[in-house]
Amino acid sequence: MNKIGLITGASSGIGEATAEMLAAEGYDLILLARREDKLIELSDKLTSKFNIQVKKIVADIRDKENISYLLNALPAQWKSVQILVNNAGLSQGLNSIDTGDVDDWDTMIDxxxxGLLYVSRIVSEWMVSAQTGHIINIGSIAGKEVYLNGNVYCATKHAVDALSQGMRIDLLPYGIKVTAIHPGMVETEFSVVRFKGDVNRAKKVYEGLEPLYAKDIADAIQFVISRPKHVNINDMLIMPTAQATAAIVKRD
Structure with a gap:
């Protein structure tokens, strides 16, 4: 088999762009996402275009027992994962702490x-056994600074930043690299999910400026994984030119 990459949240956005990039690099892929139709469509495209093998896992990373079962049930040869991209993530709502929806909080934290921990716990053990691997956690500018009404979402992305640092320390003895990539505004389904399907409201987020695109983040991941064995990119913050901070942007 080729080298193997595992991507969560693989059915769209950054996950889909990363899958295409890794396939072009010759990786066989384990694609994990909730939407089976999107996974089938992506898998068919990648296997046809790049002549790679793909394992599809239809699951919600919040479901600890199911994730554990499905990953551990993979054939032994598929457990030699060299690259794990923890991409699955979301924001729900944009409320102040006193009016926040507790269900939204649970969804974001879970x-x-x-969810990132459930996947990382299993895959990192495989990497430790192999004494090699690279974990890439997709964080956010929200993990570096807190903005108005970002509260719980920002807290979850600060947690991703801290977990990335902790993983790097814990996995250091085994030669496993850990990178955190923190994008600013990226035009994906992110804002549609945040605003619970309100497409018009989501579009307004990107009006008057050019945001990042999913491929920009996939390009950054390609750079990170292509460094020599003795080089690790610990942390990368990527912003569109029109964005200075989480809340300060230039609109035409």
Whole structure:
């Protein structure tokens, strides 16, 4: 088999762009996402275009027992994962702490923090056994600074930043690299999810400026994984030119 990459949240956005990049680099892929139709479409495209093998895992990373079962049930040869991209994540709502929706909080914490941990716990053990691997956690500018009404989402992305640092320390003895990539505004389904399907409201987020695109983040991941064995990119903050901070942007 080729080298193997595992991507969570693989069915769209940064996950999809990363899958295409890794396929072009000759990786066989384990694609994990909730939407089976999107996974099938992406898998068919990648296997046809790049002549690679793909394993599709239809699951919600919040479901600890199911994630554990599905990953551990993979054939032994598929457990030699060289690259793990913890991309699955979301934001729900944009409320102040006193009006926040507790269900939204649970969804964000369970996905962005606990789901990342459930996958990393299993895959990192495989990497430790192999004495090699690279974990790439997709964080956010929200993990570097807090903005108005970002509260719980920002807290989850600060957790991703801290977990990346902790993983790097814990996995250092085994030669495993850990990188955190923190994008600013990226035009994906992110804002549609945040605003619970309100497409018009989501579009306004990017009006009057050119945001980052999913491929920009995939390009950054390609750079990170292509460094020599003795080089690790610990942390990368990527912003569109029109964005200075989480809340300060230039609109035409």
């Amino acid at each position: 996905t962005n923090v606990k």
